[in-house]
Amino acid sequence: MSELTPEQVKHHIKTYVLVFVSLAFLTIVTVAISYLDLGVVEGVVLALIVASIKGSLVACYFMHLIDEKITIYWTLIATLVAFLILIFVPLSTMLAQAKI
Amino acid sequence: MDIPYTVKNRPDTGLYNGKLGIWLFLASEVMLFGGLFSAYIFLRTGVEQWPTGSEYLDIPLATLNTLFLITSSVTMVMSWASLKLNDFKKFKIYSGVTLLLALAFLIVKYFEYTHKFHVGYLPSTNNFLGIYFTMTGLHVLHIIGGMIVIFYFWIPGSKMWKEDSERFTNRIEIVGLYWHFVDLVWIFLFPVLYLL
Amino acid sequence: MSTDHYKQSFLTKYIWSTDHKIIGLQYGITSLVWLLFGFSLMMIMRYQLAYPESPIPFVGSLFGESGILPSEMYNSLGAMHGTIMIFLGVVPLAFGAFGNYFVPLQIGAIDMAFPKLNAASYWMYFVGSVIMAIGFFVPGGAANSGWTSYPPLSNIATTGQTVWLLGMVMLITSSLLGSVNILVTVIQLRTDGMTWMKLPIFVWTQFITAFLLLLAFPPLEAAGVLQLMDRLAGTSFFMPSGLVVSGEVLTNAGGGSPLLWQHLFWFLAHPEVYVLILPAFGIVTEIIANNTRKPIWGYKALVYAMVFLGFMSFIVWAHHMYITGMGTSIGAFFQTTTMIISIPSVVILTALLLSLWGGSIRFNTPMLFALGFIPMFGIGGLTGLPLGLAAADIHLHDTYYVIGHFHYVVAPGTIFALFAGIYYWFPKMTGKRTNETLGKLHFFFSMIFMNGIFMPMFVQGLAGVSRRLWDGGESYAHAADVLYLNEVMSVSAWLLGLAQIFFIVNMIISLFGKKTGEKNPWKATTLDWTDTTSPPLGHGNFEIVPTVYRGPYEYSVPGDEQDFTPQSKKV
Numbered sequence: 001m002s003e004l005t006p007e008q009v010k011h012h013i014k015t016y017v018l019v020f021v022s023l024a025f026l027t028i029v030t031v032a033i034s035y036l037d038l039g040v041v042e043g044v045v046l047a048l049i050v051a052s053i054k055g056s057l058v059a060c061y062f063m064h065l066i067d068e069k070i071t072i073y074w075t076l077i078a079t080l081v082a083f084l085i086l087i088f089v090p091l092s093t094m095l096a097q098a099k100i
Numbered sequence: 101m102d103i104p105y106t107v108k109n110r111p112d113t114g115l116y117n118g119k120l121g122i123w124l125f126l127a128s129e130v131m132l133f134g135g136l137f138s139a140y141i142f143l144r145t146g147v148e149q150w151p152t153g154s155e156y157l158d159i160p161l162a163t164l165n166t167l168f169l170i171t172s173s174v175t176m177v178m179s180w181a182s183l184k185l186n187d188f189k190k191f192k193i194y195s196g197v198t199l200l201l202a203l204a205f206l207i208v209k210y211f212e213y214t215h216k217f218h219v220g221y222l223p224s225t226n227n228f229l230g231i232y233f234t235m236t237g238l239h240v241l242h243i244i245g246g247m248i249v250i251f252y253f254w255i256p257g258s259k260m261w262k263e264d265s266e267r268f269t270n271r272i273e274i275v276g277l278y279w280h281f282v283d284l285v286w287i288f289l290f291p292v293l294y295l296l
Numbered sequence: 297m298s299t300d301h302y303k304q305s306f307l308t309k310y311i312w313s314t315d316h317k318i319i320g321l322q323y324g325i326t327s328l329v330w331l332l333f334g335f336s337l338m339m340i341m342r343y344q345l346a347y348p349e350s351p352i353p354f355v356g357s358l359f360g361e362s363g364i365l366p367s368e369m370y371n372s373l374g375a376m377h378g379t380i381m382i383f384l385g386v387v388p389l390a391f392g393a394f395g396n397y398f399v400p401l402q403i404g405a406i407d408m409a410f411p412k413l414n415a416a417s418y419w420m421y422f423v424g425s426v427i428m429a430i431g432f433f434v435p436g437g438a439a440n441s442g443w444t445s446y447p448p449l450s451n452i453a454t455t456g457q458t459v460w461l462l463g464m465v466m467l468i469t470s471s472l473l474g475s476v477n478i479l480v481t482v483i484q485l486r487t488d489g490m491t492w493m494k495l496p497i498f499v500w501t502q503f504i505t506a507f508l509l510l511l512a513f514p515p516l517e518a519a520g521v522l523q524l525m526d527r528l529a530g531t532s533f534f535m536p537s538g539l540v541v542s543g544e545v546l547t548n549a550g551g552g553s554p555l556l557w558q559h560l561f562w563f564l565a566h567p568e569v570y571v572l573i574l575p576a577f578g579i580v581t582e583i584i585a586n587n588t589r590k591p592i593w594g595y596k597a598l599v600y601a602m603v604f605l606g607f608m609s610f611i612v613w614a615h616h617m618y619i620t621g622m623g624t625s626i627g628a629f630f631q632t633t634t635m636i637i638s639i640p641s642v643v644i645l646t647a648l649l650l651s652l653w654g655g656s657i658r659f660n661t662p663m664l665f666a667l668g669f670i671p672m673f674g675i676g677g678l679t680g681l682p683l684g685l686a687a688a689d690i691h692l693h694d695t696y697y698v699i700g701h702f703h704y705v706v707a708p709g710t711i712f713a714l715f716a717g718i719y720y721w722f723p724k725m726t727g728k729r730t731n732e733t734l735g736k737l738h739f740f741f742s743m744i745f746m747n748g749i750f751m752p753m754f755v756q757g758l759a760g761v762s763r764r765l766w767d768g769g770e771s772y773a774h775a776a777d778v779l780y781l782n783e784v785m786s787v788s789a790w791l792l793g794l795a796q797i798f799f800i801v802n803m804i805i806s807l808f809g810k811k812t813g814e815k816n817p818w819k820a821t822t823l824d825w826t827d828t829t830s831p832p833l834g835h836g837n838f839e840i841v842p843t844v845y846r847g848p849y850e851y852s853v854p855g856d857e858q859d860f861t862p863q864s865k866k867v
Contacts, residue, residue, distance in 0.1 A: 006184065012181060013178070024167060026130060026164050027163060028163075030295065034154075034296075038295075044296060047296055058284050076123070076127065079809075082134075083130055087557075090559040091142060092144060093614060094142055096625055096626045098271045109859065120484060121409065121480045124475075125472070128513070128623035130513075131510075131511050134514070135517070145555050222530070223530065224531055224549060225549060226532075226549045227533065234521065239753060
């Protein structure tokens with residue numbers, strides 16, 4: 001990012017404003033969804049999808065991930081794998097237990 | 101001798117040291133909050149009854165708080181962009197607004213917490229409240245930490261702009277990355293705790 | 297950070313230093329003191345085990361009038377022995393000391409990427425260790441629920457457990473910052489020509505270790521926060537409903553899960569054991585290459601095996617939880633991954649063994665410890681296999697077999713490698729030589745007594761003797777035939793303690809010895825030996841920052857006039 005020209009920065013600023021508006025809109029969407037009468041699983045999935053979109057916008061544009069370097073990507077992929085293991089594996093041991 | 105790549109990018113990685121450092125630190129933070137999210141999932145799926153957020157929590161207030169934090173993320177990245185455009189005055193304004201919005205977030209949280217204590221909703225009352233207070237509490241600690249650093253660069257540390265503007269700009273970028281991460285955590289915390 | 301021409305006070309030069317070498321020494325000295333202390337705790341425990349309910353000699357007065365070690369205190373000593381050896385001893389020595397001192401030197405860097413953060417990491421470790429020590433002085437004594445701190449016991453335990461949690465939070469944060477530093481240093485500060493596949497294996501192991509610490513430690517920090525909330529704020533994260541303690545039903549909200557703690561704890565603690573062994577692999581590799589005067593066999597195999605090991609270490613943890621009622625499919629999953637993870641260890645050990653073939657072996661003290669490491673780690677690894685198989689684990693879980701297994705890998709395993717490293721790098725750090733006779737005596741006696749302590753543990757474990765028993769199994773009929781081994785192990789432990797005197801004396805007299813003026817007495821090839829003085833230059837390490845042209849272990853290159861060719865020698 002230290003090699004950005006002022007013109008490029010100005011272009012980025014337009015993106016930031018767009019992202020901000022999207023985030024605000026998606027926040028309203030998130031709250032609106034919660035008032036719908038959905039089952040637990042559907043509710044969770046939908047909430048997580050919307051949150052993931054918002055999170056991706058923050059990561060890609062505010063945190064500049066979209067033009068980041070490969071070293072950062074590798075770090076984040078490793079982290080994502082570890083994170084998914086941490087979230088899903090203890091859960092699956094719990095679910096397997098319930099079935100006995 | 102000076103340590104290389106503190107400001108200039110290393111050619112093969114395209115990164116300066118601090119940028120890589122903060123991303124690695126954020127990776128560990130993902131695992132920290134991940135541990136708590138995993139705990140939430142484990143605890144919730146382990147019981148038959150689990151309250152919905154609306155039973156205990158004020159959703160409109162938290163929605164407002166979410167908007168405060170998202171806006172602070174924009175003002176934070178704008179403060180960095182201002183430095184890239186050599187506008188130190190704008191940097192000061194945007195940094196100040198970021199701090200104000202963060203403070204607003206904290207004030208709302210203060211009212212949320214004190215109201216709950218007042219009506220007898222404590223962390224010990226049940227695991228929903230326990231995990232709510234723990235996760236939002238840890239998040240609040242991260243906000244306070246971020247505010248301290250942003251304040252430092254807003255006032256006492258800002259003289260580095262005159263000495264080494266590129267290095268100062270990089271530091272603001274790094275602070276920004278941390279701040280956006282704190283916002284990111286809230287983007288997931290809010291629906292999980294309040295809406296599900 | 298320009299550090300060339302300014303006078304430093306004693307404080308900034310030696311106490312608040314940001315020089316990676318000083319910080320490495322700070323970690324080294326602090327961790328060695330803690331290792332000695334943790335060892336002493338065990339020597340006290342072993343007296344109680346050998347001679348149940350007899351007054352402890354020398355320190356008995358600490359335990360009241362009778363001098364007998366009470367059972368609660370036994371539990372404290374046990375929990376603290378484990379905690380101290382792992383978190384205050386081995387990891388700070390293997391990673392904080394060796395990593396900080398030698399990674400920058402071996403990659404041709406003038407310091408770590410973030411020197412001030414480095415200093416902060418050390419001081420956080422120091423403060424964390426002081427907090428741990430304070431646990432001994434609070435009412436009820438230090439933490440006594442095992443180093444594994446399983447709830448519900450740890451939740452309702454005495455104050456010492458809270459102190460333990462606070463200490464852990466501090467230590468974990470120190471570790472995380474240290475990991476960030478090593479990772480950025482290796483990625484960003486490698487000198488010209490130092491490509492990834494020219495890195496010394498030592499640096500690879502430190503790099504992978506740093507990744508493990510970075511990603512695995514935070515969930516334990518999360519668990520620590522949750523347990524602190526349980527203990528201080530009355531939450532029930534780990535407390536099931538309707539728990540009865542001493543005849544009384546607890547009034548907390550309940551609905552929590554002790555298994556949650558186990559998952560979060562072992563998510564760290566399994567990668568942690570690879571954190572304990574990887575630096576040891578790195579050190580042993582350096583020393584074997586140097587003392588066989590030939591390149592390491594299978595450099596690439598070693599690198600890929602270690603990376604694979606690091607990745608696999610994240611998906612085996614529930615082999616510590618086979619008997620928690622997980623369900624057979626999940627149990628089978630973890631059993632499979634556990635069996636798979638034994639493969640890279642075998643690759644690594646095989647590479648090290650094959651590296652000896654056809655070598656001109658020099659049997660100096662570092663090499664003796666490095667050679668001793670190989671079969672000892674082999675025994676440790678092999679005895680892990682029955683534990684990794686769920687069916688066998690049903691019999692062996694929580695018995696002395698487990699204690700024997702993990703001590704073999706960590707004690708005559710890692711700690712031997714760390715001793716090897718200290719003897720190997722002593723001349724680099726001080727410009728002086730250690731006494732070879734004392735070193736060999738240290739090695740031979742340590743080797744004998746390590747086996748004297750830990751081999752009988754397999755026998756006791758197979759007989760069914762449980763771990764963490766204050767009376768050493770005396771009250772169980774199934775232990776009767778193997779009880780006599782308690783005295784054997786205890787005497788071995790005390791003799792092992794005495795054998796360390798050779799090491800301590802050696803260090804002291806060598807430190808007061810004469811400087812030899814040689815910068816590379818072992819005739820090694822890596823940048824730490826070839827391109828800087830002994831000890832290395834204060835600020836910036838190198839007179840001229842080296843450029844790398846070759847791999848790390850170019851020994852006995854045909855056509856060369858010397859039997860070693862420095863990495864920085866032009867091709």
